[in-house]
Amino acid sequence: MAIRRQSGSKSDKWRKMRVLARSSVCRQHIPQTKIFSYAALKAMLSSFRSVYIKPRNGSFGKGIIRVYRTENGYLTHIGTHVKRHGSFDMMYSFITSKISGSKYIIQRAINSIKYQGSIVDFRVVVQINESGRAEVTGIAGRVSQNNRVVSNGNGGGAVGDLESFFSGRQYEYVKRKLHTLALYVMAQVRKAYPRQTEIGVDIAVDNNLKVWIIEHNYRPDHRMFTIIDNKYYLRRIAQLGARNGRRYRLG
Numbered sequence: 001m002a003i004r005r006q007s008g009s010k011s012d013k014w015r016k017m018r019v020l021a022r023s024s025v026c027r028q029h030i031p032q033t034k035i036f037s038y039a040a041l042k043a044m045l046s047s048f049r050s051v052y053i054k055p056r057n058g059s060f061g062k063g064i065i066r067v068y069r070t071e072n073g074y075l076t077h078i079g080t081h082v083k084r085h086g087s088f089d090m091m092y093s094f095i096t097s098k099i100s101g102s103k104y105i106i107q108r109a110i111n112s113i114k115y116q117g118s119i120v121d122f123r124v125v126v127q128i129n130e131s132g133r134a135e136v137t138g139i140a141g142r143v144s145q146n147n148r149v150v151s152n153g154n155g156g157g158a159v160g161d162l163e164s165f166f167s168g169r170q171y172e173y174v175k176r177k178l179h180t181l182a183l184y185v186m187a188q189v190r191k192a193y194p195r196q197t198e199i200g201v202d203i204a205v206d207n208n209l210k211v212w213i214i215e216h217n218y219r220p221d222h223r224m225f226t227i228i229d230n231k232y233y234l235r236r237i238a239q240l241g242a243r244n245g246r247r248y249r250l251g
Contacts, residue, residue: 010193012056013215014105020213023188029181029213036104038092045069045088050109053095055102063102065095066109110204110212115165119144121204121214122162123224124182125233127240128197134186136179137240138233140224141165159224170209177211178203185216193218197244222248 010016017033020026034040036053044051045067055063066077074091076083078098085091112119125138143158166174182201189196200220204212222241225234234250241248 010218012103013054014056014103016216017105019192020185020188020216022191023184025184026181026188026213029211031108031110031212031214033105033107036099036106040106041067041092041095042088044106044108045074048108052107052109053099053104054107055099055104057103063099065098067091067095107214110214111206112204113165113207115141115143115160120165121202122178123220124178124201124203125220125222125225125237126182126186126199126201127237128244129240130243134183134190135240136182137236138222138225139175139178140228140233142224159227161228161230174205174209174211177205177209181211181213185213189216189218198241198246223250226250 014033014035017030020030032044032048034044041051041053048069050066050068053065053067064078068075068077072084073087074085076085076091076094083094085094112121114120120141120143123138123140123142124136126134127137129135139162141160141162141164143160145158162175162178163171181203182199185201186196186199189199196218198218198220200217200222202214202216204214206212222234222237225237238248238250
């Protein structure tokens with residue numbers, strides 16, 4: 001049997017989404033995603049009011065542009081800066097001037113829940129435990145701040161326990177959904193990379209409480225868990241990380 005090597009970086013967002021899309025379960029929770037082009041952007045904005053344009057190899061929320069279709073044209077949101085554009089071509093030219101020929105993807109923007117008017121998403125950590133099974137070892141909610149386009153602790157965002165955003169039956173329902181989806185993601189990742197012992201899954205929860213996979217990371221940053229109230233998460237992450245040969249920068 002011929003051996004075919006996969007092309008591209010393991011951290012490439014497009015490649016990572018393609019890995020998950022092989023699972024029928026994961027595929028139901030992936031927002032529509034395309035490789036950036038004039039035609040793809042036009043088609044996406046015809047179908048959806050808002051999209052994210054993301055660098056295929058970016059991290060920490062850097063380089064992300066949010067685009068809105070409005071009655072009078074388009075808005076672009078980069079960092080804390082919002083700019084109006086009177087036509088699609090004007091908006092497209094502006095975006096291409098910002099991305100400088102780098103490789104990008106376009107992803108449908110999910111109408112995520114908000115906390116005090118700011119976007120929230122959730123980081124779920126999954127690690128392989130002492131029994132060789134996948135275990136959810138951490139969940140943290142991330143809140144965008146300073147009018148930023150993404151919810152990311154490294155971009156000025158705040159971090160909180162899941163209990164900060166949900167209570168009662170909603171809390172139990174969302175926690176179960178986050179756990180289940182993150183474990184499916186890990187199962188699919190390990191089909192492609194059997195030696196992967198840890199991932200961080202970024203998940204959005206929409207206003208109907210449906211969960212959506214934003215992306216997953218193979219070397220997640222755990223510093224957000226140093227400031228949330230639930231200290232068990234950090235201890236368990238560090239314990240399994242050490243067992244799996246990982247070292248973390250938590251300062």
